[in-house]
Amino acid sequence: MTELSTPAATPPTVYRGLLTKWSWRELWQGQLWPVAVALTLIIACVFALSALVMRVEGVMVDQGRSMIAADRVFRSANPLPPTLLERAEQQGLQTSVQTRFGTMAFSDEAMQLVSVKSVDSAFPLRGALSLQSANGVRHQVQPGELWLAARLFDLLKVKEGDTLAIGDAELVISGTIMEEPELSFNPFSQMPAVLIHADDLAQTGAIQPGSRVQYRAYFKGEDAQLAALQQATTLAAGDRWLSETTQGRTGDILEKARQYLSLTLILVIMMATATLVLTCLHYVSTRRETVAMMKSLGASRRWLWLWLSRQLVMLFTLAALAGGAIGSGLEYLLRLPLGAILPDALPSVGLMPWGVSVLVALLVALPAMGIALWQLVEAPAIAVMQPQVDVPLNPERYLLLLFPVLAALWWFGDNGLMWVTLAGLFILMGVLGLLGVLVVAVLKRFRWGAAMQLALSRISRSPLATGAQLAALTSSLMLLTVIWLLRSDLLSDWQQTLPADAPNVFALNIAPEQQADYLAALDAQNIMRSEGYPVIRGRITHVNDDALLTMSASSATDTPNASATASESDAETGSETPVRDESLRRELNFTWRESLPEHNTVIAGEWGAAGGVSVESGIADRLGIELGDKLAFTVNSQDFTATVTSLRDVEWRNMRPNFYFIFTPDVMAHLPATWLVSFRIEAGQEGLINQLGRDFPTVSLLDLRTMATRIQGIMQQISLSLSVLAGLGVVSGLLLVMTLLRLSMAQRKLEIKLYRTLGASRQRITATVWGEYGIMALIAGIMAAIGAESVVAALVKWGFELPVTAHPWVWVGVPVLALLLVVIIIRSMLQQLLLPLQR
Structure with missing residues (x-):
């Protein structure tokens, strides 16, 4: 041939x-x-x-990057190395420098502790800086200018055009800082802000030996150039690189x-x-x-x-x-x-x-x-x-x-999450296919009607083909469910991270004799607030008589409510020197209470035993602390001990007062402490902030309203994006399921002819088809619900590091969805497949 x-x-x-x-x-x-x-x-x-x-x-x-005012930021407790800026200029990067320190500002009638930021004319490289004056809105600071945060005008009793003394320099107030790109949870940087130009820094005379100063260099350019610059820079104690992913709350999101x-x-x-x-x-x-x-x-x-x-x-x-x-x-x-x-x-x-x-x-x-x-x-x-x-x-x-x-x-x-996910999915597909075959085999042992018996016989005729079909149908339903459940869990976590009623102002350093009056002033205005917390700063030194390495970085500082994630804790220390845990670098905020804070959960031990301390579970894991351990602490050169009586889970991101260590009153109540309270200021209550500042001038106010609004805006943006992407993923999954069902139905054409040749009636064949696909849809839907819950639980716990939650609706919703798709496909194709049977 x-x-x-x-x-x-x-x-x-x-x-x-x-x-x-x-x-x-x-x-x-x-x-x-x-x-x-x-x-x-x-x-x-x-x-x-x-x-x-x-x-x-x-x-x-x-x-x-707008939150850090640049693509990369080099932060140091030491003056910036000249080689860093030279190398950046050689690589064609845009640069800006800033010096940040705290000092007193004096007007003719008042004084106030402020956070001074000395910036050059290029600042910011990212984000928006809005400066309001009588001449309009400006976006850069020029030499000789002085810009104040809005509430400083009331606190210092000044207005635009007045003279204000910053250290040795007397500068004329240029206007109001309306918006800053940089936001952080550092209380040192959250004092009322003052902006001056770098050319005016020397005349302030505020930076002296031993002064607490932070230096920053800002860079903007291509990612490859930034990575090369970062790689070529040797970090000293007190140095740290910041990027959009290291800024705690937003970086985590x-x-x-x-x-x-x-x-x-x-x-x-x-x-x-x-x-x-x-x-x-x-x-x-x-x-x-x-x-x-x-x-x-x-x-x-x-x-x-x-x-x-x-x-x-x-x-x-x-x-x-x-x-x-x-x-x-x-x-x-x-x-x-x-x-x-x-x-x-x-x-x-x-x-x-x-x-x-x-x-x-x-x-x-x-x-x-x-x-x-x-x-x-x-x-x-x-x-x-x-x-x-x-x-x-x-x-x-x-x-x-x-x-x-x-x-x-x-x-x-080396993306471990992806590899674990893919490996788990393939293993799970095989297991689900095998389970489907076993379920069909079990069902076949019972007595059913003729049509159902024929349907089960058809399904179990080829275990390999049946397993493949069930695995494919189950997997497709499972994948689209996983996409939607992950989206729901992420959004739920972010809503808990920053709920609509989250506190947005913290009052710090409240003297004991002021506490009752301060809380009464808030209650008189119907302000939603937390309880008052006594705060003492100290260090943990020993666990069961074993000394812990304690290193103090010159730029170290703790957040006012200790509510820092691991990355935020790193960001506050300013050092890259390896230590057992970042909490050992700095003083921590200690408190004591008789009752458990409502937003904490005890996961081990019991709350409130005398002479005890409750430890946050994360730091307990990092420092190897267990129930019953004896811990040693020091506060203002006074040493004391406490026994670990409970471990707590703490949600650090909810902007509430949170602490690593909470003692029973008998351990610390005799030590001098200041008090802390958080509260929420709604729109239209802005004047209360200034009133509190005038009535309680020694109390420090940490105003996070701008930060909270910006974070909520980013979360809204990301949430909608994830919802849209999840919707597309679900549509792709539905198309796969419908394709699978249509192809499977098309393969029944020859079999239907054979059934008719052997004398089967139209009603019997119709019932058999409905029974076969109904059983497969029900089995696939139930197994998909099991698989989706398992996959999501694993991804949430080990991939996204979120608390695992159950989704009861999945157990009903997925099987119903599978049955609905089967109904749509069979109704659209059955009439065509039965055409040879019409008389």
């Missing part, structure tokens, strides 16, 4: 034209168009997601948002790839006899690959163009709900999303399509007469899996 080849009388161009027309016809009239749709779906989804992720991440990074964005993109790619695999397998099953017939007419493997490759090139080209266009439109639609919070000038993404989407589609298509088509080309010619003949297994084709695997190795690198 001769092979199909180019006839001698037929010119090659004519032959290629005929082959091209045949390929086009096969693409549109054959069964290859579902593959094209699946490939287009991958490109469109990856394009839209990657473009939106790049834009949203760019906005989040910009917001985070940004990092978790990035993790979720990346995870959502991976899960969407997985679901779209599964759709492509299913459609490819379906195409192979429909074209097996065609290829066998072509082989019987003499077609060689080379000719078949040429025939298929033309179709694949056409298919991929169309999918790349259509997917890019659809993805661009989809990304625009996804941005519409975010229009109110996204900036007008969004970060440009260029052609990167299209290139990424095409590359991802190519990498997943190589094994997804290549393995299936390899199997198709290997179909023997005898399959024309014996369609069920087995194709010899060729292990070489599975080498195509190396392409996406190697790409994943390069892409994920």
